[in-house]
Every structure is written in structure tokens, then in C-alpha cells.
Amino acid sequence: MMFFRSLFHDGGDAPGRYPKSQIEAAIERAVDGTDSRLRLLSGYRKRLLEPVVTALDHAVALVDELPEPLIAARERYHEEPKLSAVFASAEFMLEQFGRDRVLRNFLAGPGRYATQVTTLLRAERIEKHVLGRDLVDGQMRRDVPQVAVNFAGHHLVDPSADELETRRLLKQRAFDQVVTLALARIASAQVERVDLARQRDLLRRKLDALERGDLSFQPPQAGFHDRRSLVAELERITHQLHRLGTEDKVLQVHLEMVAEVLMDAGRQLWSRDISLHLDAMNIERHPRDPSGHRIILRELHTAQGRPAILLLLKLTPSDLPPPEDFLTAAERYLR
Template structure:
């Protein structure tokens, strides 16, 4: 199985999955964590219930993602969600133009021909206590305690021409995120013996390689790697782990971690509604104040304390400014 391909085919209804999907999800759960679990008798039976539960959760999570919002220059001035998340229309379009995932998609034949692209925006919400100016009665007062809300680290995931295809990709990403959390727990298990420490290091390398391949919702510090090269690296790590071998107790502990992570999917990875009352400067206001705008967003959380605001968008590529050629720009000054 190629770990960078999706096990979902679209149109899955909660609780009603073809056997092929369940079997593929079990295979992915093993290959995405510790492939040596294949050595354990009964591993498929142990994982079947947790895998189905995780698929249920993933399907419900993605189905609850709102309808994509048109995100253009005109819409930025009309929709308070866009105005809150992006400081200006130019800032928004500039972020789109610099996003590596969107840029890579638009370079494909499908993306180059697209009149509109659907994708999921992720951003971090930051709240700061500040002292600002405010109108109290008919007087302007200084140094008034306020809470300023801002959004940083904007990035786009799973750009597609079709919304249904984007949701299919998000299901894969959400399921894989649960596996990445399980792999992280396996890699963090305290070990003492030298051979177990070597296993832990290899599992950490595997987790890093999967993250570089855009396997989860986590941000990476590098551009996505070539899937073929990453699969080669993952195969090498798997072979090294197999060569090390392990005792039955360690493998059963790893199987338990994977099963528990999937069986507790809703406690490992979930979305909450974020209801904000902000003025035009993104300062928190009481809902009844005239300057307050109600902004309802969805925020993703995971068990490691990570949280990201998500907003599905529909983008018109023709509105995106061309990426600046820094080499050509530098040559103009030489």
C-alpha cells in the first residue's frame, strides 16, 4: 500500500462501509505505525473494531466541515470571517500566492485548467492582552485593557477542483492524523535497552518522514517531499525495524497503543465551534456592543494540545497575484 494514497473513495456514509475499506484501513493502521504488528496473530481482529470507530469519527468530522466560502477580493470586504482571519484582501491573496500546496496543485494539468479551487485553510488563533484606546460613554480613554485576536501561520491543505474530492482527501488526512498521534505515542514510550532505543529512533524517523509527505494536519518546516523518495525512505526504515526484531511483549504494547488511539478517536482529535465577538480591529467585544461582529469558526484540537482554526475556501486562481521571481528581482539591482 502506498501511504501517500487515500483509502477513501468518496461517498462513505457513517456506519456503512464496504469490507474493502475496512480491510484497507486496518492495513494502513499497521503500515502507518509499526509494520511489525503483522507478526502478531490476531492483530486484524484486535484492530477491526477500533478502525471502524475511527472511520465513523473521521467521516462525521469531515461531514461537519462547513460549505466552502468564496475567498476573493470582493468577499473579503463582505464576510466578517475573512476580514477577521486575514488583515486585508491583498494580504489574503498574497498568502494564497505563496502557499506551497496551492502552488503545487496549480502547476498540475488539473490545477492549471481550474477556474476555481476548493481547499481547507488552517491558521493558529492568538489572543493577547493589550492596553488600547476605547470610547467609554462620550469620552475616549487610553490604556483600556483589551483582548486582541489575530490569526497566524496560514496554510492551505488538500486543494482540489471538486469539493467532494477535497472532503475525500480530508478524510484520509484525518484518519492518518490519528495514526500519527499513535505513532508519536509509540515513539515516546520510555525505553532502556539499547535495541529498544534504536527502535524508538527509527519510529521517530518514520513519523518525521510521514509528516514531510503532508500526511497529517501538522505544519512542516520544509516543502513536501517527493512521494516516491519518501516511500523509499519509509521502506528502508521498515526493513531496519524488521532486522532488529523485537519481543512479543513490545509488539503487543504497540498494538495496544494503536488500538486505543483509534478506539478513542474523538478524544484524540476533534473539532469545536469557536464563537467570537470582534470589532473591525479584531478586539474582543461583548456581544451586545454596536461594534461587535459575531464570527463563528471551527477549531481543530488534538490530544497533544494542538489547535488550529479551519475554514474551507473556494479560491479563484485568476485573482492570485503571480509569485515574485526573487532571482529576477535581484538581477534588476545588479
């Protein structure tokens, strides 16, 4: 984390303008987060230089695009449509903050004297088709198709007493997320390689048996009625294995995978604004319906995984309810 603190400090996060020592540290972080054996390859730093800078630039832009933090306080709940959409009530909002493990750990440690905290809220947007009450041609009907929008899985990340520090932490998180996606690609290739190797070995045994004229009471294998089809399938699998890297080339293939994912950071991790027209019950309304209010939320997407709503918040620790003891938490769970 220290290299990000110095990397993203006092304007040092302008795109492409990073100290050489910090870029090297970012390269090593990418290697540690994917396959540390890449250090056995000569020239791995040179190969990853441009992709890492590209991923850093993308992480900076992604976080800099986040709007100014909302004041998440009881008295602001009804004034801020985003808060009233994402949380069912002001009490629920503060209860969620009070129970959040990351925030509680921060307030019990480095943030114990903080009078204000900046943090990022992540929540999942869930749309559900329901039948509800509505006016249709001047008459109230109970079976009108509607879309209800709910938000679940609220949790806070990277709390800090300083907004700039929170944004630095989020930039590190964005970079690390792209590195994690590179690791996922390597892991997927390894699973595919093992499966293909198993299929290849099985086909070789079948081909050997066929060429020996092996007699058996077993029925012919489905899809393989002759030597030609067996050889064709074996060649196809061998080609796929070669693409994934033979044993002596696998590290080079992994290096290329990491470089490609980092270079493609903009399509691996991105955010976009979504526009919703919601009424007081979080029912989606037509833009011209006066009962709905337009809100714009930032939604984060990854090449793998589900999208999440992002809200940068400022909250006051003294507004939070006291932490629950074990007995109170158990009673709430059993209700």
C-alpha cells in the same frame, strides 16, 4: 490514497458501511503508519477491526461537519466577516494564497486547468492582552485593557477542483492524523522504556554493590540510604517496564496502544465552534457592544499540538497574483 477514494465515494462513507476490502486496507494503513511489525502477531486484523471502523466514522463526521466553503475573492472580503477577521486585507489574503506552496504545486500540476479550487485553510488563533484606546464613562482613554485577536501561520491543505474530492482528502487526513497520534504514543512509550531500563540497570548495580558491602569514599546516593529503599524503587521501575511491555510482549503492547488510540479517536482529534465578537481592528468586544460583530469559527484540536482554525474555501486561480521570482522574494524579505 486510492483506498480512501473508493472508500469515500458516492455515499460509501455512511458510518459503519464500508466494503470489507477497504476496511482491510485501512487496517494495513494504520499498521504501516505505526509499527509494521504488528503483522507478526496473529489476529492483529481482528483486534484492529472495530477501532479502525470507529476512527473512519469519526474522520467522516469531522469533515462532514465542516460548513459549506466560503468564496475567497477580493469582492467578497468585506462582505464576509470570517475572511476580514482571519486576513488583514483582501490583498494580504490573495498574496497568502499566491505564495502557498501546496496550492502553487497543485496549480502547476493536476490543477493547471482548474477554474475554481476548493481547499482548506488552517491558521493559528493568537490572543494578546494589550492596552488600547476606548470610551470609558464617556471619556476616551488610552490605557484600556483589551484582547487583540490575530491569526498567523496561514496555509492551505488538500486543494482540488472538486469540493467532494477535497472532502475525501480531508477525511483521509483526519484518519491519518489519528494514526499519527497512535505512533506518537508508541514513540513516547519507547523513550520511557529506554529511560526506565537505564534506571533499572543503575539501581541493580547499586544494589549489588550494597549487598557486597562495597566500600567507597563516595557519599550515599540521595534518596537511597539502605537496601529497602533501593529494592522498593527497583520494584517500582520493574512494574512500570512490565506495563510498557517486556521485550517478548512489546508488540502486543504496541497493538493495544494503536487499538486504544483509534477507538478513542473522538478524544484524540476533535473540532468545536468558537464564538468571537470582534470589531474592525480584531479587538474582542462585549456581545452587546455595537462595534463588534459575532463570528463563529471552527477550531480543530488534537491530543497533542496546538489548536487551529479551519475554513473551507473556494477560490479562483485567476484572482491570484503571479508567483514571485527570486529577486522579488528576496527584496520583500529584506524590507
